Amino acid sequence: MNTTMEGLVLAGILFTLGLISMLIRRNIIFMLVSVEIMLNAAGLAFIVAAARWGQPEGQVMFMFILAMAAAEVSVGLALILQIYHQLKTLDSDEASKMRG
Amino acid sequence: MGPAFYIAGAVAILSTLMVITRFNIMHALLYFIVSLLSIAVIFYLYGAPFMAALEVIVYAGAIMVLIIFFVMMLNLGPQTAGDEARWLTPRIWIGPSILCLVLLAELVYLILQPAGTAGDVITVDPKAVGMSLFGPYILAVELAGMLLMAGIVGAYHLGRQKKKIVHRFLERTSDV
Numbered sequence: 001m002n003t004t005m006e007g008l009v010l011a012g013i014l015f016t017l018g019l020i021s022m023l024i025r026r027n028i029i030f031m032l033v034s035v036e037i038m039l040n041a042a043g044l045a046f047i048v049a050a051a052r053w054g055q056p057e058g059q060v061m062f063m064f065i066l067a068m069a070a071a072e073v074s075v076g077l078a079l080i081l082q083i084y085h086q087l088k089t090l091d092s093d094e095a096s097k098m099r100g
Numbered sequence: 101m102g103p104a105f106y107i108a109g110a111v112a113i114l115s116t117l118m119v120i121t122r123f124n125i126m127h128a129l130l131y132f133i134v135s136l137l138s139i140a141v142i143f144y145l146y147g148a149p150f151m152a153a154l155e156v157i158v159y160a161g162a163i164m165v166l167i168i169f170f171v172m173m174l175n176l177g178p179q180t181a182g183d184e185a186r187w188l189t190p191r192i193w194i195g196p197s198i199l200c201l202v203l204l205a206e207l208v209y210l211i212l213q214p215a216g217t218a219g220d221v222i223t224v225d226p227k228a229v230g231m232s233l234f235g236p237y238i239l240a241v242e243l244a245g246m247l248l249m250a251g252i253v254g255a256y257h258l259g260r261q262k263k264k265i266v267h268r269f270l271e272r273t274s275d276v
Contacts (some may be wrong), residue, residue, distance in 0.1 A: 021120035054222030071251030078258035
């Protein structure tokens with residue numbers, strides 16, 4: 001197994017762990033952290049690909065992932081704050097009781 | 101890739117496993133910071149030292165601290181006043197500390213190594229990334245800036261508190 005395969009396997013393992021956590025958790029902050037784990041694993045795959053081909057595009061994509069993660073966390077935390085104020089809980093299943 | 105990659109990868113997988121199995125959100129966030137640091141070490145091994153620095157500064161330094169402050173802000177109240185004492189017991193911080201020490205030993209070992217990355221990894225220096233970022237990808241950089249601006253405005257709009265009505269006749273019974 002060469003270097004690129006090892007990095008991609010590690011990225012796949014981390015992404016799967018984040019996906020599992022996303023699926024089994026009900027706490028909404030844990031779900032946000034799971035999204036962060038998955039974004040990070042995707043960034044790792046981009047970095048590994050950049051090292052494989054020796055091109056800067058992979059690192060450029062990682063910087064965009066970083067900016068996107070920052071914006072996503074700020075908006076997500078504001079949404080969680082609203083849900084917590086309205087429902088007094090962090091259980092994501094409670095939000096299914098909302099009726100427009 | 102030498103044993104450094106395997107150690108950092110094992111620390112990353114182990115700490116991510118601890119993240120998704122913790123019940124307390126603060127413990128999970130501490131382990132997630134360790135996971136981010138180990139991924140930064142892996143970035144360094146893959147010939148991206150600037151991205152490793154960005155991972156530590158932006159991810160572990162800014163985004164995680166934002167989430168930790170947010171969790172602390174939600175836990176305000178007299179019933180959770182004893183949380184602070186319980187959060188700082190050795191049983192809680194000993195796990196992330198050991199994992200961080202493994203990473204530190206590995207980092208010192210890598211710094212003491214002679215220059216040049218081993219194996220078939222091609223190092224991409226930050227200058228090439230900058231030339232590419234502000235050359236053919238300038239439109240994407242501007243779009244990322246607009247995305248961050250939209251994030252700021254959206255977070256301000258969503259996080260705004262509702263206006264409090266003090267008069268008792270005007271106050272509607274607002275339950276969920």
